[in-house]
Amino acid sequence: MKPKYGYGFFSVDSSGEFRQKILFFYWDPDEELYHSVSSLSNKKLEIEAMRKNMQTFLDSEKILINKKNVRAGVAHVEVGFLFSAKRPYVEFLILFKGDVSKGINLYENYYEKERVEYDYRVMWVFPENFRVVRADFGCSYNLVDSRIIYFDVEKGSEVSGYEFIEFLVL
DSSP, X not given: OEEEEEEEEEEEOTTSEEEEEEEEEEEOTTOHHHHHTSSHHHHHHHHHHHHHHHHHHHHTSEEEETTEEEOOEEEEEEEEESSSXXXXXXXXXXXXXXXXXXXXXXXXXXXXXXXXXXXXXXXXXXXXXXXXXXXXXXXXXXXXXXXXXXXXXXXXXXXXXXXEEEEEEO
């Protein structure tokens, strides 16, 4: 099973809850995942293993909201297939919360530097009363209406291991 594409949709609400929905799309010519989730009991075991693996990955990151550590948690995992057992996807919902207040706020994430194995896109959406002041993802990004950020990362790119978004709450 080989990863082919990833998509992350991240939203922040005015209470400071960050929601990350991440989808990974794979090419699985031997239909390994399909066979491993063919029964309900096996599917539960496979999903739990994926949840634990993603949680381990998240626990290795350092996430700060306004210089305070926060812990991201995997809230939900789902497995599905697009048109064929050879095209599985895995969906994760990740949640964390930080203290945000009127004025300037800062989200930071420290993670392992790596070379990307597949193309992916990330989109961040902030509430109407938030404004992105500046950001750095180690790549160029697009800013729409001062509160929506999106960017693409190509296979083979090296990610820096650090990202931040500075945002203003009105």
